[in-house]
Amino acid sequence: MIMNESANPNPLFMPRTYLTTESNKTGSWRFARPRYDEKTSPCSAACPAGEDIARIEMLATQGLFKEAWETILLENPFPSVCGRVCFHSCEDLCNRREFDAAVAIHSLERFLADTAIRYGIKPDLERRTPRKQKIAVVGAGPAGLSAAWFLTLLGYSCRVFEASEEAGGILRWGIPAYRLPLTALRHDIKQIEAQGVSILTGKPVTAEMLEALKKDFDAVFMACGHGLGMAMNVPGENLKGVGEGLDFLRQIRDGQTPACNGVSAVIGGGNTAVDVARSVVRLGGKALLLYRRRRRDMPAFDPEVEMALDEGVELQELMAPVAVAQEEEKILLTLQEMMIAGEENSRGRIVPDHGKIHQVRVDRIFKAIGAQAVEPWHQPDAADRDMLRLTHTVLNRRGTGAVLVFGGDLTNATKSVVHAIASGKQAAIALDALFQEGVEAVVPRMEACRVGDGQSLSMEVYLGGERRLRNPHVVRYEEINTDHFQFIPRVTQPRLLKEERARSFEEIDLKISAQLAMKEAESCFNCGICNQCDNCYIYCPDTSVILERDTQGRHINYDYCKGCGLCVVECPRNAMSLGEETP
Amino acid sequence: MQTDVMDREFVHSGHVGCPGCGATIAMRFVLKALGEKTMMVLPACCWSIIAGSYPQSALKIPVIHAAFETGGATATGVRAALDMLGDTETTVLTWAGDGGTFDIGFQALSGAVERNENFIYACYDNEAYMNTGIQRSSSTPYGAWTTTTTGRDWKKLRKKNIVEVLVAHRIPYAATASIAYPEDLLRKAQKAKNMKGSRFLHIYASCPTGWRIPSEMSVKIARMAVQTNIFPLYEVEDGLRYTINYKPREYLVREYFRLQGRFKHLTDQDLDQIQQMVNEDWELLLRKAGERA
Structure with a gap:
């Protein structure tokens, strides 16, 4: 039976809480x-273009591919290109390396670019109000086009003068299609043009024309690159049958199929040398790659060297050319064997190993030992103390005329695509600071938009975006709480088979699926964000x-x-x- | 797990739990899982204080403060009263510390679950009488310092295996859980809610004050207890069906012990012995779960 408590003459006292x-x-x-x-992720500080990688991976994990792609574009107008040919120093410093393996950042960059192309996505990037200054850019390579892209975002009108019949510079004429297909490059360039950059092709800039440009424009950005091969300084190097590697690559990208029968010797150890050797193989020839140091000292990216050897390129290390001579139908190449006499700058220091001379008979020789500016006036005067020398660009604002800025390979210590992009960005920021606030503002402005403690600059920070609120402290592995992460194997890049590679210029790296890309992006620690x-x-x-x-x-x-x-x-x-x- | 479950909140700020209190984290998780239709029986424990002094309450659900030894009995009464009112929806939850479960409240608990009373008994285990000043309980682990096991007289007896005691009652559900594994904890609390009869949750809740650890490390330490197999995550249905929920990598107990002031007197030899005890217990559990012949 239930007793009715309210009828109780001596009600039960129940202390009840009534406050929190x-x-x-x-x-x-x-x-x-x-x-x-x-805080700042180590990858973003390591990226010369200062891409906000931790955030890009976070957006990709959430399936926000467009936003992730736009986040790249804010710092780098070449995602299709860099997803393929960049040497991705970001991955070298990825904190995940200490846990299991670095996140495949370059594969994700390429995936995002491919996705944008596939769905015809247009970026919604804010453009500042138009500024009155006009800027001319000499050379439509990665540096020139990047400068034009960023200056356009900053509100300036830009005109790019390109000597060749198509824009792209080294990307168009120097990197073979199996690494960078034309469609990928053209998409990035179309994107840049769609932002309002006008590119005039077939317009080489002569010394006289430069003077005219300086009158018509408020600034001229010199980014005409290094197009002239270096000399080996050995007797016989100008004989018929000795050619420039870059010229050979250019012929191929021009649609020609230069003869490659027999054996071609390729002199050099950089990416151009490796590209030339691999192109020779693809055209049916035999390639003999000769480098004066060891394989581990080669400036070429190691996976590229690895693939070259797989494809049948023969590498001879510690071989320096000393003479070239005609011998009937063949070319006789005399080589001095070198030996390691110590280490300098983490590379082997080499000296001739006396008495060890080799001779090889080849059908032709390609030189790929580096390049230099085509004209001396392309280069900033090294003796001029009045120039403002920044990490990737040099500014000359002598007199009252236009500001002359040098960038890209002309000023960069490391000659890579992403360093060229960094140079273009630096030039854009420097010019904006100069035009809006005066020369005193250039260096402080530059300092204020550095990513972490490194040299990379962020356009988003410069434009006052949210990224400016980040602490410059670069997150270390010990600062990650790894209890919240699981071991995940890194995505294996699908590739063409060796046999397929050796006979065509088809792109080697195949696409990865959205599912794989999201899984890979999810493995990112998102350090600091x-x-x-x-x-x-x-x-x-x-x-x-x-x-x-x-x-x-x-x-x-x-x-x-x-x-x-x-x-x-x-x-x-x-x-x-x-x-x-x-x- | 529904996402909105994690978003709902039944614990007010301003409670007087110590900074980094594991028992408070445990309470937040369990109430998120059980929801507002819950009545709590609170025998004497840290939470008797944390829940607020009259007329305040830190909880958004009804609470009955009960005597130390009556967790099982009071819950039996509350359940009976609700049933008489025709309220079968409300979950009755006893929320007790290890003292009120392993020692003082043990007979009431054993009696209630023997009758298979329809309630959830959650024991948040901080391995000593923390509220009254860190006195050892039968839950205090081998090797620990407490204010009643000081100096060379550190506790040299094993921790009582309370889950096995409850399993021996053949109750519908008994499970271990940890504040460091929220998904697992919430899943188990929700699973318990959807069952009838006596259900028991043994929740590992670190105590920065009593364990002599920095407050920010309390979840980390709780996680390490699981990673080292000191506190395995498992559940037992009907006293028979064992499921091990988490199989750790081979972490050494040494790492867990080294971080806590209450174990700082232990020698390498002691730690080796403890490692053996942990391995032995883990093997036994694997056998019960049918994963070892």
């Missing part, structure tokens, strides 16, 4: 203060992480946070920091 504990402001206990503090994993909220013992729909997605309620620091430790990616509480 929220009147206790336990925040006063705190002596350490957690805060959201996004919040990916909304909510661990801070989940583990807070004091219910002091409040979810909300702002950009961060949550905030700390300091009225109650006791400063235990759990959120900071359980943040998998070091996007939080614990500081001292100041009274």
Whole structure:
């Protein structure tokens, strides 16, 4: 039987709570203060173009391919190109290497670019209000086009003068199609033009024309690259049958099929030398690659060397040419065997191994030992002390005329595509700072948009985007809470078979599926940036992480946070920091 | 797991749990899983204090503060009252510390589950009487310092295996869980909610104050207890069907012990012995789960 309590003459006293504990402001206990503090990922600091890689991977994981692709474009207008030919120093510094293997950042970059092409996505990038200054760019290679792209984003009108009949520079004429297919390059260039850059092809700039440009434009960016092969300085090097590797590559990309019967000797150890040797193989010839140092000293990317050897290129190390002579139908190449006499700059220092002379009979020789500027006036005057020398560009603002800026291979210590892009970006930022605030602003502005502690610059930071709020501290592996990650094997890049490679110029690296790409992106630690994993909220013992729909997605309620620091430790990616509480 | 389950909240800020308190994290998780239709029986434990002094409450659900030894009995009564009112929807949850479960509340718990009373008994285990000043309990592990096992007299007896005791009662559900594995914990609490009869959750809840660890390390330490097999995650249905939920890599117990002040007196030899004990227990569990012949 249920007794009716209200009918009880001596009612039961039930103490009942009617307040919450929220009147206790336990925040006063705190002596350490957690805060959201996004930091810099090592990959982004290692990328010469300063791409926001941790964020790109985060967006790709969420399937936001367009946004991820736009995040690349904000720092680099060449995702199709760089996803293929960049040497990806980002992956060398990936924190995941210490855990299992580096994230395949370049494969993802290429995937995002391919996806954008496939679906015809147009980027929605903000363009600043138009500025009155006009800028001429000499050379439509990666440096020139990047400068034009960034200057256009900054509101300037740009005109690019290109000597060849098609834009692209070394990308168009120097890198073989099996590494960089024409469609990929053309897409990136079309993208740049769609942003408002006008490219005039078949317009070589002469010394007189440069003077005219300096009158018509407020600045001229010199990015005509290194197109003239270096001399070997050995007797007989100008004989018929001795050619420039770059010219040979250009003929092929021009649609010709130069004769390659018999044996072709290729002198050099850089990417051009390897590309020439591999092209020779593809045209049915035998390639003998001769390098004066060892294989491990070669500046060419190691996977490329590996594939070249697979395809049948023969490599002879420690061989320096000393003489070239005609011998009936053949060319007699005399080689001096070299020996290692120590190490310098982490490469072998070589000296002739006396008495060891070899001779080979070949059908032709390709030189690929480096290149230099075609005309002396392409180069900034090394003796001129008034020029403003930046890491990737040199500014000359002598007199009242146009500002002359040198960039790309003309000024870069490392001659790579991504360094050329970095140079174009630096030129754009320098010119904007110069035009808007004066020469004194150039260096401080440049400093303010550095990524982490390195040399790379961020256009997003320069434009005042959210990325400027990041702490420049570069996240170390020990700062990652690896408990929240699992071992995942790195994606294996699908490739054409060796047999298929050796007889065509088809692209070697095949596409990866969206599913594989997302899985790979998911393996990224997203070092230093919040990916909304909510661990801070989940583990807070004091219910002091409040979810909300702002950009961060949550905030700390300091009225109650006791400063235990759990959120900071359980943040998998070091996007939080614990500081001292100041009274 | 539904995402909105993680987003709902039944614990107010401003409670007086120590910074980094594992028991509070455990409470947040369990209530997220059980939802608002829950009544709590709270025998004496840390949470008796954390829940707030009259007239405050840190919880958004009804709580009955009960005497130390009555967790099982009070819950039996609350359940009976709800049943008489025709309320079969509300979950009755006893929330007790290790003292109120392993020692003082043991007979009431054993009695209630023997009758297969329809409630969930959750024990948040911080391995000593933390609220009253870190006195050893029968849950205190081998090797630990407490204020009653000091100096050379550190505890040289094994921790009572409470889950096996409950399993011996052949109750419908008994499981271990850890604050470091929220998905697993929430899944088990929801699974328990959807069952009838006596259900038991043994939740590992680190205590920065009593374990002598930095407050920010409390989840890390709880995770290491699982990774080292010191506190394996498993569940047992009807006292018979064992499922091991997490198979760790070969982490050494040494790592776990080295980080805690309560174990700092242990020698390498002691740690080797503890490693053997842990290995032995793990092998036994594997056999029960049918994963070893």
